[in-house]
Amino acid sequence: MFIETETTPNPATLKFLPGQEVMPSGTRDFRDETEAAASPLAEALFSLGDVTGVFFGFNFVSVTAGEGADWSALKPQVVAILLDHFVSQAPLFHAASGNGIAVPAEEDADYGDDPADADVVAQIKELLETRIRPAVANDGGDIAYRGFREGVVYLSMQGACSGCPSSTATLKHGIESLLKHYVPEVSEVRAA
Template identity: 45%
Template structure:
């Protein structure tokens, strides 16, 4: 009888040693050898895999974890899905825009839900890049905002920022940069405005820090009443529109006022002055005969240049061009 195994063949040296040991006939020797081999096969089967595993374990090099292709890597998706694992030290803030609050379509009011100016300053306005560097209150944020294409003025209120642009630039091009700059300054802790002492212009510095509507014991009774009405009745509504108002004097029955922020270039500023403020002041104070809007020197120069440009456009378009509400000879302008 012949023994066959599908995986392992018997060793011939084992058969020879078994034959010489028993010294039996050929038939008996074959049966003894088969019994010996049968007992040896299970041990051989169990030991072969161990040797193979041991050899495999010794010859295989360790694979570093950094080279595994299935290693979990950080990605924007994971950070978006798991917001709790956002990088430390990074802050976000909510900035609200109030477009319906401003009557001027070219002005937008941004509210960062925190105070913008110190308690000692009621409002600040920057019309040119040079004004953002001039004392007493230079502003790096205003300088950055005026550097955006299309932005013409920056107004800081107590808890809001009003941005005014030209009519040719759409808000879709301006708002993203405004959002980015305001968020950067608010979250980084950088100062919105700085206070610089100007030894050559101390009087101007004091005038800039004092609110024009604040009570002054040296004011006459009429001026005190005008300031009180402007402070309690007019200023809240104008600030809600993203602007402010300054009292510049009372001369010959005329109240000289300056509109700032979104109300400065608004098409309805004449209506605000004549039908709103003038009517109220004349109703309560009989000494008031009218209200006029005054301009700063820089604004007068800018308006004069704009008036010249408008005359050129009117000459090109013809006599059917619509009249302007801005310029030296417009209803909005009065020499201060």
């Protein structure tokens, strides 16, 4: 088995591609060791000490290193853990933790939608699914819809995109421009 590695716009995060499906549906973002307890793979990665974030996408794992971590030393350790996991065909999640589909953390609670905006929300979600999420996944992350209120779309960045120096520019100049172009009711995009 060969695991490819790609850089991401976030210098603290690398994207690892095992050449097979990681998550059959949804995504999962682990921000600390407590959250990682749901997954043997995430636990093993956090046990390295320098890992501060793990993100599972459809066919990749993004790993974020803490400030001052040396990727030249950490990368081979991450690859070894990923190889062990995928070669052994170990489960991605502990049986008691469910299927692992992304569940918003309490601080990521939905902002809610006005039922009168159902058509606008459907257009926004369609654009997110077809245009935005695939592009963000290429960078080792994901974006989650949180709500639409009074012209403002609330989105949450995950994986490599969370904490990325260019995430604000991505939201404001890329995603906001695209949504405003196709959905005139959108006046602004904010990080949730």
